[in-house]
Structure formats: C-alpha cells, structure tokens
Amino acid sequence: MKTITFHFDFISPFAYLAFEKLPETLAGLSYHIRYRPVLLGPLLSHHGLLGPAEVPPKREWTYRHVLWLSHAHEIPIDMPATHPFNPLPYLRLALSTTTGGDTSRFVTETIFRDIWQGGGEPGDAARFAALKARLHSVREADGDAVKAQLRANTDEAVAAGIFGVPMLEVDGQHFWGFDSLPVLRDYLDGDPWFSEPGWQAAASRPGLARGKP
Secondary structure (H helix, E strand, O other): OEEEEEEEOOOOHHHHHHHHHHHHHOOOOOEEEEEEEOOHHHHHHHOOOOOHHHOHHHHHHHHHHHHHHHHHHOOOOOOOOOOOOOOHHHHHHHHOOOOOOOEOHHHHHHHHHHHHOOOOOOOOHHHHHHHHHHOOOOOOOOOHHHHHHHHHHHHHHHHOOOOOOOEEEEOOEEEEOHHHHHHHHHHHOOOHHHHOHHHHOHHHOOOOOOOOO
C-alpha cells in the first residue's frame, strides 16, 4: 500500500479540483492519503514566486481555465464571491479537528465544498460559524497549538522542496497540479518510464548561467 501526501491550501481552485478528482484517479489501487494543509503564501515567497492572482492577465486566464476544467471533468464549482481571500481561518479550522498535522477526508471535503460550491463570500462570519458548527473541533482554532501546527506543516513542505499546491508526494516524488494526476497514476501503476534517464536526470539538467560576466 502506497502512502500519498496531498499538500493543499483551500485558496487554490486547482487543489479543490484535484481533491475531487483524486478518488477516480486512484480507482483500483491500494493507498492511504494524508491530507496536509499548508499555507501557500510562504511556499511562494520562499521560492521567489508570485501567485497566479497576483499577475492580472494570468489571474484572468486562471479563472477561465479553472471553470473549463470544471466543465470538462464534470466537477461542480462556483467561484467564490471574492478571490483571492484569506485562507488562514479555514486552514486553522481544519487543523483544529485533529491533534496531528493531517486532516480527514470528511473535514477537507466539507471545507473545500463550502468555499468552492455555491459562490458564497469566504470569511463571511455567519457562513463561517455555520461551517464550524458542522465540524467537530478538538482544539481551539485560534489557539497557539493549531497555529504552530500550520507553521510546522508549511516549514516541512518548504524543506521538502514543495513550491505550490496541490502537490502530491509519494516515495519522495512530487506531482504538482491538477494536470499531474495522470502522471501520478502512471507512476503508481509502475510504468518503467519513471526509471529511465529523462525522469531521473531532470534535476541535474544544466541551465544558462545568469550571473554577471
């Protein structure tokens, strides 16, 4: 049985789509998934990256692409009234339901669908209170322990070289984005291509030096 770690932030529509598609992708396999909330912002900052919504033309394309993927894969989605939004309350709420760094599929699904179905306003106090009531917190969502756990999850992701979400990690291999799900499936099916030089040597491929002459 393979253990797959699904690194996600609720702010990402691609993470939501991948979450919904994952059971179909893994059908027929024996696996265990660890759902691991992380904060996307520090991942991007560490690697010197901007989020798609921080580049206006890319933001426009991203939303159109997300809606097309929803249509093409028959995954229900309604863009939240405001995006980007502050994901911290949702990440902390998710981690308040567990004493470890992983969340259950039920909790992860409940929060993802509250945000990405219905077109509501993320952070609306009444909606958030109703969402919280549907879950069973075992820790204070705004408590120091939950905050520390989210920082630890994010720091561990940075240390592992994770640069974005969704990122699926298995056997030390990383598969990034919704469109990597077929790649993940081929890997889990044992495709020998992953032992060939193209995949193995990617990290050592030289690039153009950009220092001063």
